[in-house]
Amino acid sequence: MSRPNSGASKASRPGTGSAMSGGIPESDAMIMLPPIDGFGHKLQQEWALSTGHLLMRSGHAAKLANFQQLQNRKEMSNNIRITMQAEAKTVRALRNKLHQLKNFKAILENTLDKTEFDISKLQECKERLQMERERVNHNLEINMDRRQHRAQRPQAELVHDGAFKQLDNETTLLQDILSKIDLCLEEVEDMLDHLNKVKWMLTSDLADKSAAIDLDTKCVDLGYTWPECENPEDSLPPQKLFHVPTTWKVQTMQGIELALQQLQEANDLRLKAAKIAHNAKLAEKIQYDTVQKALEKRCQSINRMKREMMGKLNLVNHEIADLTRTKHRLEESHGLKNPALKITWERYQTRCQRPDRELVHDEVEHALKEQYELLMQNHAVMFKQLEHVNKSLDDLHRCKAELDMSIADKNETLEMERQCYAMAPPRPRTRGVLLGWHPVAEYQGHRESTVSWDTAASTKTMSY
Template structure:
């Protein structure tokens, strides 16, 4: 307002003395003063003055009422602020106490929930550990059965090679002993049985290998779950020991945000329950497979050993039959040799008899020849002539008969020689067959594994 007065005097064209400027009043809230009833520019209103010389002093002053109103407003404002501050302090103390109680209560509840969580973790951890131990033991038992299967398979190689060797040896029999007898039929059955048993054991072994892998996979799943439970248990146990006096606590503003991949308590329990259930299922399947393996090994070992006995009995019976036939052949050979000797003596006797008849025949023939030289009427058919003719005829017939008998005897001797050779060859064949069955087949079969080895125990 002083600047405005100076401006007014300058505009009037009347230079006057320099006026003392008053400091500008401090700003007063609008609500502290009553509204003015004049306009400073126009200097009008109920408080205006008509003197122009005091215009600057009048414009910068307030009335006493305004001064009292301002003080009253200050007092009221201070009292209101004090009351508000007191209410705020009481509310703050109450809020702080409630927050403290709530913090203690929620911390106690969280500690309690951590304790309950530790119990749940301990329960599932113990169940998983028990299942892991049982599954480990079951897998070890199944591995033992797998080893038995492998030993049984290895043990079957020798019986199969023995059976095939017996069949190949008996292929070297000579006719007519090269027959499809009972021993060969039993050997073929044995070879077929061993091949079938080997295929069965191989399939069972593959099942055991697959089941062992399933057991190990499920054991690994349970171990991973158990390991997670151990880690979570250690974390929750550490969290349970934290309190307000702990020195390692820090501020993690974003830790209260739940992860999208976080599980629900129901799904968390179901996860471990399903793992244990699958482990129990695999363990049950493993136990059933062990029982099946034991039954298969027992039955196959008995079947193979029974067939082994059947082959041995068939070979022994065949050897007895061949031995009996050989004895009979040797007896016939002895008879044939005896007959050959007798026949040779007979032939010698016949030859001697023929030789003995030749001289008398020559004598008679010479007589007849000499008497045929008689002259004229002396050439008479007298009794002597007739007797000589009869003698020649008789001797000729005798010699013819003896020669015929000699031919028959020589033919019989040749037949006996052929029979002897055939019998000797047959006896040699029987001896060869007996050598194959006894010295090769039965002797080789003495290396046959026993029933315990066939069952995979050794």
């Protein structure tokens, strides 16, 4: 069946003219209704035209739906791409932040480990300083006891000798060492307070870092994997890594640098304490030897003087014995001459009773007179000799008493000097002291020194 007015219908068909040049009709609502005849029937031409319009509208709606679907797919793809990029940036930022947090956590753990180790070593240093102070205090008390003990010597032996001077120097030295140890202990206590504050700061920062790492790890685990793309980051252009905020990084690094600075100061302080202990022990050792040598010389000098006095005493005793024998001889001679003198005097008195006529100065009277004068002269000489012997004996007995007293003082002083020598504290040991005090160079392993801190030594004994 032929289709009339095909040209007109073709000209007016949608999609064949200018309306289809853009692929989209100019109007969707302006469609003419087909005319109706007198009997209510549509004309065949108009019916065909109405059917064409229906087909045209259906095709246009399908094309429009296709176009909208394509646009929706493009927008969805763009949205997915933007979302994937944002997700990749977020994941990259989280991973970068996690990496830096873990690095900071490792540094904080290492620094905290060093801080705890230095606190323990500094606490040990403090205990050793306290032990050293107790030892020096004990030595100072012994020094005072020795000085008081030497002050109880006999009055004649209280001299300002070398031992007194060295004991006085030892007192000054020990007091100076005590002042240095007290100052060092104050510095150690202050450093311990600083290190404990640093430890608290590092512990708090480390706890914050651990909490942040846990939260960021949870954020990374909450990420969504897009099914359209196996690796969304492959479609992204290379970008710069995200950096942590400057203030956050600076604060953390400042805390770590402060901790490291405090650790270095703690190491220097431990080395200073070790040098103080070593120098103190060295000075004490030198002064100890000086005092002991001075006491040894003092004991030797007293012993030598005592031997000399004992020799003098023996000589005095010998002289006393000789003079005593001389005195006995003189007394015996004096006793023998007294009867002759008495007889001579009686003879002279008897002859003086002669009659006056016979009282002449004859040779008998002259002989009696000479005999009497000679006997009197001998008697006077013997009396003087006896007086001299008695005086010498008195002097010798007085010297003997003084020598006996001096020897007794020397014996007492010698015994006290020996006791003072034996009262000395143990001789300080300087070998290996720095090995027990010196801070270790590295913290790996935390190797402890095995050098004994015992400084006791056997007391040197003297024999004379």
